[in-house]
Amino acid sequence: MTPRRSATIGLRAAAVGLGFAVAFSGDAVLSGRAWAMATAATAVVFILRDFVAAAGVEPAGMRPAWVKPPPPKQVHGTKDLRAVSMMLAGAITNPRAHGRHLRPRLIALAEHFLPIRCGIDFLHDPEGAAALLGDVAWLIDEAADDERVPTVAEVARFLERIGAAEDQPTGEAGP
DSSP: OOHHHHHHHHHHHHHHHHHHHHHHHTTSOOOHHHHHHHHHHHHHHHHHHHHHHHHTOOGGGOOOTTSOOOOOOOOOSOHHHHHHHHHHHHHHHOHHHIIIIIHHHHHHHHHHHIIIIIOOOTTTOHHHHHHHHGGGGGGGOTTSOTTOOOOHHHHHHHHHHHTGGGGOTTOOSOO
8 A cells, every 4th residue: 555545545534434423422522532433343344445456356256135147158068078068169170189189089988988888899990980980970080180170060970870879868960
């Protein structure tokens, strides 16, 4: 706090304190103790107001208790499918994100779901997995072009073909 701000707070607090002391003393002599207490209380209020203003508390976070907070955003799907959805959003804007983040997650999903739902072992029968996946097999192909960007529809078809889309409670076909 700058010396000028301290002096301003002190003068304002003294003026408010004097007003309280005069108001509560009535016809009697002014009480120095009442003035000092009102001045100190007012100074504390001014300092706290400055502190809250400097702390950057957002007004949206300070709402009356009778106002209901907005409902939380509904998120559907399993944790893995939500993660794939976020990775897909990154892969659409950055082609290298597909090779670094999305492809390993899609491979993990294929390794998990293909043996369970389709009876194909991804590691021992890559040709069978490629035949099942068809035009979206490039999503998990390590030799595929890293600059190619997947679309939401391609990932949705991939998830339908490996059977992961059946886990979504909303019945949607992908992220």
